[in-house]
Amino acid sequence: MEIRELQAYASFFMSIFLVVILYWYIIYLYRSEKKGDKDYEKLGNIALDDEIDSRPINTSSVTPSEKKEKDK
Amino acid sequence: MQSNAALEYDYTVAKLFTFTTILFGILGMIIGTLIAAQLAFPELNYLLGEYGTFSRLRPVHTTVVIYGFTLSGVFATFYYVSQRVLKVSMAESKFIMFMGKFHFWLYFVGALLATISLLLGYSQSKEYAQYEWPIDIVIVIIWVSWGVAMFALIGIRREKALYISMWYYIACFLGVAMLYLFNNMAVPTYFASGGLGSIMHSVSMYSGTNDALVQWWWGHNAVAFVFTVPIVAMIYYFLPKESGQAIYSYKLSLLSFWGLMFIYLWAGSHHLLWSTVPDWMQTMGSVFSVVLILPSWGSAINMLLTMKGEWNQLTENPLIKFMVLASTFYMLSTLEGPIQAIKSVNAIAHFTDWIPGHVHDGVLGWVVFMIMAGLFHMAPRMFKKEIYSKNLLEAQFWLQTTAVVLYFTSMWIAGITQGMMWRAVDEYGNLMYSFIDTVTVLHPYYAIRALSGVLYLTGFLMFAYNMIKTMTSGRELSEEPQFRSPMA
Amino acid sequence: MFHWLEKNPFFFSVGVFIVIAFAGLIEILPNFAEASRPVVGLKPYTVLELAGKEVYKKDNCIACHSQLIRPFKSETDRYGQYSLSGEYAYDRPFLWGSKRTGPDLHRVGNYRTTDWHENHMWEPTDVVPGSIMPAYKHHFTNIADIETAYAEAVTVKNVFATPYGDEFQATKEAWEAHKAVVLAEAKTITADMKNKDVKEAVAAGKIPEIVALIAYLNRLK
Numbered sequence: 001m002e003i004r005e006l007q008a009y010a011s012f013f014m015s016i017f018l019v020v021i022l023y024w025y026i027i028y029l030y031r032s033e034k035k036g037d038k039d040y041e042k043l044g045n046i047a048l049d050d051e052i053d054s055r056p057i058n059t060s061s062v063t064p065s066e067k068k069e070k071d072k
Numbered sequence: 073m074q075s076n077a078a079l080e081y082d083y084t085v086a087k088l089f090t091f092t093t094i095l096f097g098i099l100g101m102i103i104g105t106l107i108a109a110q111l112a113f114p115e116l117n118y119l120l121g122e123y124g125t126f127s128r129l130r131p132v133h134t135t136v137v138i139y140g141f142t143l144s145g146v147f148a149t150f151y152y153v154s155q156r157v158l159k160v161s162m163a164e165s166k167f168i169m170f171m172g173k174f175h176f177w178l179y180f181v182g183a184l185l186a187t188i189s190l191l192l193g194y195s196q197s198k199e200y201a202q203y204e205w206p207i208d209i210v211i212v213i214i215w216v217s218w219g220v221a222m223f224a225l226i227g228i229r230r231e232k233a234l235y236i237s238m239w240y241y242i243a244c245f246l247g248v249a250m251l252y253l254f255n256n257m258a259v260p261t262y263f264a265s266g267g268l269g270s271i272m273h274s275v276s277m278y279s280g281t282n283d284a285l286v287q288w289w290w291g292h293n294a295v296a297f298v299f300t301v302p303i304v305a306m307i308y309y310f311l312p313k314e315s316g317q318a319i320y321s322y323k324l325s326l327l328s329f330w331g332l333m334f335i336y337l338w339a340g341s342h343h344l345l346w347s348t349v350p351d352w353m354q355t356m357g358s359v360f361s362v363v364l365i366l367p368s369w370g371s372a373i374n375m376l377l378t379m380k381g382e383w384n385q386l387t388e389n390p391l392i393k394f395m396v397l398a399s400t401f402y403m404l405s406t407l408e409g410p411i412q413a414i415k416s417v418n419a420i421a422h423f424t425d426w427i428p429g430h431v432h433d434g435v436l437g438w439v440v441f442m443i444m445a446g447l448f449h450m451a452p453r454m455f456k457k458e459i460y461s462k463n464l465l466e467a468q469f470w471l472q473t474t475a476v477v478l479y480f481t482s483m484w485i486a487g488i489t490q491g492m493m494w495r496a497v498d499e500y501g502n503l504m505y506s507f508i509d510t511v512t513v514l515h516p517y518y519a520i521r522a523l524s525g526v527l528y529l530t531g532f533l534m535f536a537y538n539m540i541k542t543m544t545s546g547r548e549l550s551e552e553p554q555f556r557s558p559m560a
Numbered sequence: 561m562f563h564w565l566e567k568n569p570f571f572f573s574v575g576v577f578i579v580i581a582f583a584g585l586i587e588i589l590p591n592f593a594e595a596s597r598p599v600v601g602l603k604p605y606t607v608l609e610l611a612g613k614e615v616y617k618k619d620n621c622i623a624c625h626s627q628l629i630r631p632f633k634s635e636t637d638r639y640g641q642y643s644l645s646g647e648y649a650y651d652r653p654f655l656w657g658s659k660r661t662g663p664d665l666h667r668v669g670n671y672r673t674t675d676w677h678e679n680h681m682w683e684p685t686d687v688v689p690g691s692i693m694p695a696y697k698h699h700f701t702n703i704a705d706i707e708t709a710y711a712e713a714v715t716v717k718n719v720f721a722t723p724y725g726d727e728f729q730a731t732k733e734a735w736e737a738h739k740a741v742v743l744a745e746a747k748t749i750t751a752d753m754k755n756k757d758v759k760e761a762v763a764a765g766k767i768p769e770i771v772a773l774i775a776y777l778n779r780l781k
Contacts, residue, residue, distance in 0.1 A: 011586045018579070022330060028562050029323045038563065040326070044318035046235040047309050048555075050156035052079055056231040110694075111661065117694035122702075125694040127620040197617035198653050226569045233566045242569065243576050250581065261708065264715035266730035269708030273614075275715055280648025281595040284656055285588050333576055337583035346630040347656065348645035349595070353587055423626055423660040495634035503637050507663040512690040 081155045082163035083454040085172035089148035090447055090454070092180060094536045096140030097440075101532050103133040105525035112518035123191050131202045132190050137435070138200060138298060140183050145443035146302040147179070147218065150241050152450050153309045154222065157237060158229035165228060171221040178217060182210045194272045198287045200294050201255050205274045208256045215252070219245050236325045240305030243333060247297035255290035281348050285341070292340035295431075299439050301332070303402075304371050306446045311375055311395045314449050315385055316555035320377035324370055331367030335360050342413035345422065354415065361413035368406035375399040389556055390465040394445035397473065401437025405430060420495070425514070426487025433480040436472070436528060444535050451539060452557050457546030459559035464538050472531035478524035486517035599646030604713070604722050605779065607738065608745045608767070611709035612776025615769045616655065619696065624661035627780070640667040650722055662693055669781040674752035677774045682755075699770040700758055706742050706767055710735050739765075746771050749778075 032038045045057050110116045110126045117125045151172060155161055162168050186207045195202040203211065222245060226238070234242075258274035278286050312319055319325055341349060341357030376399060379385065385392045408430050412421045421427065452459055459465070493513065496504040547560060565572050605613065616622075629635050631642040643666055648654055672680075676687065681699055684691040714730045716722040727734060746767045750759050758768050 007586060014582060014586075018334060018582075022327075022334075025330070025562055026327060029326065032563075033323075040322045041318070042322075043233055043235065043566070044312065044322045046157050046231060046233065047237070047312045048316065048318055050159065050313070052081055052156075052159060052161055054159070056159055057233065111692060114692045114694060122698040125619065125696070127623045127694070130623040131620055193618035195617055195620060196653060197620060197622055197655060199622070199658060202620075223569065234569060234572070239572070242573060243580075246573055246576055247580055250577070254584075259715055259719050261711040261715040264719055264730070265711035266732075268714070268730070268732070268735055269711035270705060273708045273712065275712055275719075276653040278652070279596050279720070280651045280654050281645045282588075282592055283652065283654040284648075285595075287654065289584060289588060330579065333579045334582070337580050338587065340583075341587060343658065346632075347628055348643055348648070356587060419630070419632065422630075423658070425659075427659065494638070495632065497634065503634060507638070508688050508690050511661070511692060 079161055080163070081152075081161050082169065083152060083450075084169070085162065085176055086148050086151040086450065087454055088173075088176045089144050089151060090450070090539075092176075092183075093141060093144040093148055093443065093447060094539060096136055096144055096183070097532055098529075098536060100133060100137035100141050101525075101529045103129055103136060105522065105529050107133055108518070108525040109522040112515060112522050128191065128193065131195060131199075132187060134200060135190060135202065136187060138294070139186070142298055142435075142439055142443065143179075145446070146241075146244065146298070146306075147175070149306050149309075149443070149446045149450070150218075150222070150302070152454070153237055153305070154225055154241065157231065157235035157309065158225060159231040160225065160229050162225065165224065168221055168224045168228075171217055171224065175214065175217040175221055178210070179214045182207070182214055185210070189272075196256075196258065196274070196276065198255070198276070198283075198290075200291050201252075201287065203256075204272045205256070205258055205260050206272065208252075208258075211252070215245070215249055219249070235309070236319070236322070236329065237305040237309040239326075239329055240301050240308065243329075244297050244302040244305070247293060247301065251290045251293050251297070255286050284344055284347065285349055285353075288343040289337070289340040292343055293337055295434075296332075296336040299435060300336075300368075303398075303439050303442050304332075306442050307375055307395060307399060308371075310442075310446045310449050311378060311392075311399075314389070314391050314395070314445075314555060314557060315379060315382055317378050317380075317382055320374050320380060324374050328367045328370030328374065331370065332364075335364050335367060339364055339413065342418070345413070345415050345418040358413050358415055358418075361410045365406060365410055369403060372399045372403045372406070385556075390462060390469055390559075391445050391448055391557055393469055394441050394448075397469075398438050398441040398445065401433055401441070401476070405434035405438065408433070420491035421487060424487035424490045425483045425517070426491070429480045429483025429487055432483070433476060436476045436479060440532070441472070444532075447539065448535075449557050451542045452546075452549060453552055455543050455546065456549050456552070457542050458549055459557060460538050460541035460546050462559040464534055465559065468531045468534040468538070471534070472528050475524040475527035475531065478520055478527070482517040482520040482524070486514045486521075489513060489517075595645055596649055597646055598649030599644055602647065602649060604650045604716070604724055606745060606775070607706060607709045607713055607742050608749075608772055608775045609779045610712050610776075611704040611706050611742075611767070612769075612772035612774070612779075613655075614709060614712075615699065615704060615773040616776060617653075619699075621665075622655050622657035624657075624659060624693070626657040626660050626664045627666040628656040629664055629666050635664070639664045640670055650716070652716065652720075665777065665780055667781055669778045672777070674749055674774050674778065675754075677777055678753050678755060678770065681770055681773070696770075699773060700755055700768055702769045703761070704767045704769045704772040706739070706772075707735065709772075710738055710742075742767070745775065749775050 029040060033040055042057055107126050107129050162172060186203050189207055190202055194204045196204060257277040260274045261269055262271040276283050308325060338360035339357055341353045342361045345354050386396060411417055412430060448459060490510050493505045493510040498504050629639045629643045636642055680687040681696045683695050684693040713724055714728050717724040717728050743765060746762050749771050750762045758770060761768050762771060
C-alpha cells in the first residue's frame with residue numbers, strides 16, 4: 001500500500017476515533033454529574049478557595065464513608 | 073488542615089519573573105515602536121549603524137516580546153498560580169526552589185545572550201525561530217528545567233484534581249517542547265566540515281517546501297502555545313479569583329481545552345496558502361482555522377459568562393475591565409484569523425500589513441492586557457502592599473485601548489489598500505500600479521501605527537511605574553485580600 | 561472512565577501529546593520525500609552565492625521581501641512564472657518570507673542587474689524615489705564569510721547528498737584550493753561594479769558582503 005493511501009486511512013479512522021472519544025467524554029461529563037458521582041463545577045472553586053491551609057477540593061469518587069460524613 | 077500553620081506560599085521565583093516581564097516588556101516595546109516609526113520615517117534606520125536597520129531589529133522586537141516579555145509573564149504567573157491551585161508551597165521542597173531559581177537565572181542569562189546574538193546577525197532566518205544552534209541548546213535546558221519544576225510541584229500537590237489552568241500550563245510546556253525541537257533540527261557546519269568556518273552556523277535539516285511546512289507548523293503553533301494556551305491559563309485563574317465568581321461552566325472549559333489542543337495544530341498550513349505546499353494541506357489549514365473559532369470562543373464566552381450578574385464590577389474594578397477587554401480582543405482576533413485563512417481572502421491579505429494588524433490586536437489587546445492584569449492581581453499578594461494608584465490604572469487602560477484600536481484599524485486599511493493595489497488592472501488588463509506606488513500610499517497609516525506604538529508604550533511605562541511604586545511605597549496590607557485587589 | 565484525566569498528570573500529558581502530534585504526523589510527514597525533489601536542471605548554489613545567502617539571512621531580508629510568487633495573474637505579470645516546489649530543493653532554510661513591505665525577489669535575477677543592485681543597496685532612494693528601504697552601506701565594507709559558506713556546501717553535500725563536485729572535501733586543503741574559484745566568480749561580479757573600495761578589496765583577495773549578496777540575487781531566477 002502506498003504511503004498516501006495509508007495516510008488517508010490513518011487520518012480518517014483516527015479522526016473518527018477522536019470524535020467518538022470526544023462525544024463519549026461529553027456524555028461522561030454530564031452523566032457522571034447527573035448520577036452524583038462527581039461534581040465538575042465544584043472544581044471551579046479551586047481558584048477561589050486557594051489558601052495553603054484550605055481544604056483540597058478533591059473530586060475522587062465519593063466513598064460511602066465520606067458521604068456519610070458529609071450528610072452529618 | 074495542615075499541621076504547619078506558619079506555612080506560606082513562596083513567591084521568590086514569581087517575583088523574579090515579574091521583574092523580567094517588566095524589563096523585557098519595556099525593551100521589546102521600545103524596539104517595536106522604533107521599527108514601526110522606521111516604516112513611516114526611514115531616516116530612523118540609521119540610529120545604530122548596521123545594528124539599527126528595520127530588518128535587523130524586527131526579529132529582536134518579535135523575540136524579545138514573545139520569548140522575553142510573554143514567557144516571563146507566563147513563568148511569573150505559573151510560579152504564582154500553580155502553588156495556589158495545587159495548594160502546595162515551593163518552600164516545602166528545597167529541590168523545587170532550586171529548580172525554580174535555576175530556571176530563572178538560566179532564562180535571564182539565556183535571553184540576554186540570545187538577544188545579543190540576533191543583533192550581531194547570528195540568525196537561522198526562520199521567523200520566531202531565529203536563534204542559532206548554541207542558543208537553541210540553552211533554550212532546551214531552560215525549558216526542561218521549567219518542566220522539572222512544574223512536574224515536581226505537581227508531584228507533591230495536596231489538591232489532587234488539577235485545575236484547568238494547570239492543564240493549560242502543561243499543554244504550553246508540551247506543545248512548545250515538541251514543536252521547538254522539530255523546527256530547530258539543524259546540522260552545525262563547523263562539525264560536519266571538519267572544523268571549517270564559523271562555529272555558530274548551521275543548516276536546516278529540511279529544505280524548501282518541507283522547511284516551510286515545519287517552520288509554519290512551529291510559527292503558527294508558537295502563537296498557540298505561547299500567546300493562547302498559557303494566557304487562557306491565566307484568565308481561568310485570575311478572572312474568577314479577582315471577581316469572586318467561579319468559572320461559569322467548568323465542563324465547557326474542559327471541552328474547549330481538548331478542542332483547542334486537537335484543532336490548533338492543523339491550522340498551521342494556513343500560513344502557506346497559495347504556496348507550493350500541496351492543495352489538500354492548504355484546504356485542511358483553511359477548514360480547521362474556521363473550526364478553531366469554536367474552542368476559542370468556548371473559552372472566551374465562558375469567561376464573559378463568569379461575570380454574569382456581576383457586571384457592576386466592570387465599573388468598579390479596573391482589573392476586571394482589563395480582563396474582560398482582553399477576552400473580547402481574544403474573540404476578535406480568533407474571528408479575524410479564520411477570516412484571513414479563507415483562501416480567497418488570503419489571496420488579498422497575505423504579505424500585507426493586515427497580518428501584523430491581526431497579530432497585534434491579539435497580542436496588544438489580549439496577551440499584554442491579560443499579563444498586566446495578572447501581575448497587578450499578584451502584586452498585593454506577593455508584596456503585601458496595596459496597588460499604588462487606581463487612577464493611573466484607569467488612565468493606562470484607556471490610553472492603551474485607544475492605541476490598540478488605532479493600530480489595528482490603520483493596519484486593516486493599509487493591508488487591504490495594498491492587497492487591492494497589487495492586483496488592480498486597467499481596462500487592457502495591465503497592472504495599474506508599480507510596486508513603489510503601493511508603498512508610498514501607506515505612509516499615513518504607518519505614521520498612525522507609529523503613534524499608536526508611542527501611546528501603547530507610554531501605557532506600558534505607566535504599568536511599570538505603578539508596579540514599582542506598589543512594591544516600594546504601596547500601603548502595607550495586614551492580611552491577604554481574598555478576591556478583589558485593593559488599590560489606592 | 562475519564563476521571564484519571566484530572567488526577568493523573570502523566571496520562572494527561574500523554575493524551576495531550578497524542579492529540580497535538582496527530583496533525584503533524586498526517587500533514588507533514590508523508591509528503592517529505594516528494595516535496596524535496598529538485599526540478600530538472602536545478603544547480604546547487606555556488607559558494608559565493610551561499611555566502612550571499614548568509615548576508616541575506618544575517619540582515620534578515622525576509623522581514624520585508626518574499627521569495628514566493630503565487631499563481632495569480634497579477635503576480636506572474638509583476639514577478640514572472642509562479643514558484644514551483646522543486647525550485648527550492650536546495651534552500652536550507654526556505655526564505656519565502658511572510659511580508660511584502662518590498663517586492664518579491666524570487667526571480668529578481670531576471671530583471672535586475674549587478675549595477676542596479678550596487679546603486680540600490682548603497683542608497684535605495686537614488687534608484688527608487690519614495691523607497692522606505694534602508695541603505696545597506698555596511699555591505700560594501702564588511703567582508704563576507706566565504707569559509708563558512710564553503711563549510712555549508714560541504715555539509716549539505718555530505719549530509720543531504722546535495723550534488724556538489726568531488727572537489728568539495730571537508731579538509732583545509734580542499735578549502736584553500738577552492739578559494740581561487742570563489743575569487744574568480746567574485747571578479748565576474750565586480751567587473752560590472754563601480755565602487756572602488758569593493759574592487760580593491762576583491763583584487764586583494766577579500767570579498768565584501770555586497771559582492772556575495774549580488775551573486776546570490778543574480779542567481780534568483
